[in-house]
Amino acid sequence: MKEDSTANSRELLLESSGSNLDEYAEDAEPREHRRRRHKRHHENRNPGRAERTELCIDISVANSPDPVRFCSRSEAICAKILQQFVPHFDVQQGVTFQVPIGEDRNGNTIAVDFLVDGVLFEYHPVRFFQSRKRFGDFSSREEYRSYAKVFHSLKSEKREFFHDAMRSRLTLNYFNRRRSILDQHPLFWRTELIVATTPEEFYERVIKRFGKGYPKTVERFLKLFNELMHSLPVS
Numbered sequence: 409m410k411e412d413s414t415a416n417s418r419e420l421l422l423e424s425s426g427s428n429l430d431e432y433a434e435d436a437e438p439r440e441h442r443r444r445r446h447k448r449h450h451e452n453r454n455p456g457r458a459e460r461t462e463l464c465i466d467i468s469v470a471n472s473p474d475p476v477r478f479c480s481r482s483e484a485i486c487a488k489i490l491q492q493f494v495p496h497f498d499v500q501q502g503v504t505f506q507v508p509i510g511e512d513r514n515g516n517t518i519a520v521d522f523l524v525d526g527v528l529f530e531y532h533p534v535r536f537f538q539s540r541k542r543f544g545d546f547s548s549r550e551e552y553r554s555y556a557k558v559f560h561s562l563k564s565e566k567r568e569f570f571h572d573a574m575r576s577r578l579t580l581n582y583f584n585r586r587r588s589i590l591d592q593h594p595l596f597w598r599t600e601l602i603v604a605t606t607p608e609e610f611y612e613r614v615i616k617r618f619g620k621g622y623p624k625t626v627e628r629f630l631k632l633f634n635e636l637m638h639s640l641p642v643s
Contacts, residue, residue: 481640483521487505527602533605547581555574
């Protein structure tokens with residue numbers, strides 16, 4: 409995956425703008441760009457329907473008759489595990505779950521996934537794949553295409569090294585964007601932020617720090633995570 413490998417990789421990594429199925433499968437390889445024919449659909453669409461599908465998973469919430477709504481299965485899994493192993497943690501919308509920290513340019517609320525013992529926690533697997541409206545965690549179409557071009561030109565170890573380096577960079581960019589919003593918040597400007605991008609990081613950075621009675625090996629924890637991936641009721 410490299411045209412003349414190291415030079416292009418280093419150049420792309422230094423040009424950062426700085427700034428998972430569901431997201432659980434975060435390391436999907438980039439697809440080569442193809443033109444697609446878009447079929448026109450004549451069925452009536454419900455104009456009130458949200459663009460982002462939500463998963464409704466039945467996890468009890470104190471003082472709330474309705475189930476909490478999650479935007480991804482991995483978010484629901486994290487909530488379930490936090491409730492199970494972190495003493496006194498409860499999922500409360502806007503308080504310990506989907507904590508609002510600001511607004512974007514269009515007035516949409518920006519939120520952090522969880523507040524655990526006074527620490528903000530975000531579970532965010534790195535996204536390398538493109539969708540209809542986004543290019544994973546890349547800042548633009550051009551950045552995504554540059555990454556994909558180099559990725560597909562490299563082979564074996566060089567490809568793996570480049571992918572890992574880009575993954576680290578995208579993770580740091582995401583953390584910095586969230587941290588900059590928090591730094592301007594009157595309540596959360598001094599609050600610690602943890603970003604976990606994999607179940608292993610969730611275990612090491614959050615569960616082992618705040619939990620009790622949790623699985624004592626990462627292998628057992630991953631088994632639990634995967635079991636919840638397939639067993640949580642979704643409606």
